[in-house]
Amino acid sequence: MEPFSLEKAENGVWYFSIPAFERYGGLKTFFTTRIGGVSTEEFTSLNFGGYTRDLPQNVAENRKRVMEAVGIHDYTEGFVRQVHGDRVCCIQSKDILEEKTLTINNADGITTNLENMLLVTLHADCLALYFFDPVKGVIALSHAGWRGTSKYIGPKTVDKMQAEFGSDPQDILAAIGPGISLCCFEVGPEVYEEFRSHFPQTDRCAYRKDNGKYMMDLKKINQIQLEEAGVSEVLVSGYCTMCEDKLLFSHRRDQGRTGRMGAGMILTGGRPKGA
Numbered sequence: 327m328e329p330f331s332l333e334k335a336e337n338g339v340w341y342f343s344i345p346a347f348e349r350y351g352g353l354k355t356f357f358t359t360r361i362g363g364v365s366t367e368e369f370t371s372l373n374f375g376g377y378t379r380d381l382p383q384n385v386a387e388n389r390k391r392v393m394e395a396v397g398i399h400d401y402t403e404g405f406v407r408q409v410h411g412d413r414v415c416c417i418q419s420k421d422i423l424e425e426k427t428l429t430i431n432n433a434d435g436i437t438t439n440l441e442n443m444l445l446v447t448l449h450a451d452c453l454a455l456y457f458f459d460p461v462k463g464v465i466a467l468s469h470a471g472w473r474g475t476s477k478y479i480g481p482k483t484v485d486k487m488q489a490e491f492g493s494d495p496q497d498i499l500a501a502i503g504p505g506i507s508l509c510c511f512e513v514g515p516e517v518y519e520e521f522r523s524h525f526p527q528t529d530r531c532a533y534r535k536d537n538g539k540y541m542m543d544l545k546k547i548n549q550i551q552l553e554e555a556g557v558s559e560v561l562v563s564g565y566c567t568m569c570e571d572k573l574l575f576s577h578r579r580d581q582g583r584t585g586r587m588g589a590g591m592i593l594t595g596g597r598p599k600g601a
């Protein structure tokens with residue numbers, strides 16, 4: 327069964343949520359689509375990402391609509407300037423909540439145990455990895471393209487939750503969001519070889535084509551890495567960004583001229599830890 331549920335809000339915004347996380351209460355999750363925003367041309371219509379050619383006021387309006395649709399009101403945003411690396415940062419100082427947006431440079435993962443701290447990453451083929459430890463009340467979000475995946479960004483996020491908050495991997499639920507899938511993710515032999523030197527099970531997750539290139543299942547690689555890290559459950563979305571042209575942006579399909587989906591997660595409180 328598809329673990330990401332497509333929600334159609336009254337204000338016209340379509341977004342995904344993760345019901346298996348939200349049934350615990352006390353948190354909200356989203357992965358945006360391109361439907362329900364105000365941007366035009368290649369950003370039509372719900373571009374969530376700044377740092378593009380899109381007009382800042384359109385991005386701001388799109389984000390406002392998403393928060394309204396998901397029902398997120400008071401929050402500080404923790405935003406990582408992704409670099410396809412493997413650094414995971416941690417936000418745990420109450421002082422930071424004085425700020426409206428906290429931008430962290432040079433990181434691809436972020437974790438917190440603070441309520442009302444919205445974690446955000448941006449995507450247009452690369453995977454969003456969501457983590458939730460309901461026992462310790464900790465959340466994390468990471469951005470995993472092939473480079474981050476070859477550097478084990480997923481297991482490193484689990485390590486960070488463990489080191490900073492004492493999370494037991496067996497208590498952690500993980501979910502892998504919509505992204506480029508086996509059907510569309512073709513890579514050259516150099517990428518395949520590079521991958522195989524870091525991840526011995528690459529052969530299980532890729533096959534060679536007649537043209538000498540490879541089709542690679544990045545979702546499965548992340549799933550295996552997280553299972554090996556001891557995560558109790560890994561949910562995997564079947565949605566492919568490149569196939570779903572009406573619903574999702576795809577950097578590869580649109581040859582770089584495209585918008586971004588936002589992945590988000592926030593602890594909203596009202597739930598006793600360990601419940």
Ligand SMILES: [Zn+2]
Nearest residue numbers: 509510566569
């Ligand atoms: Zn596809």
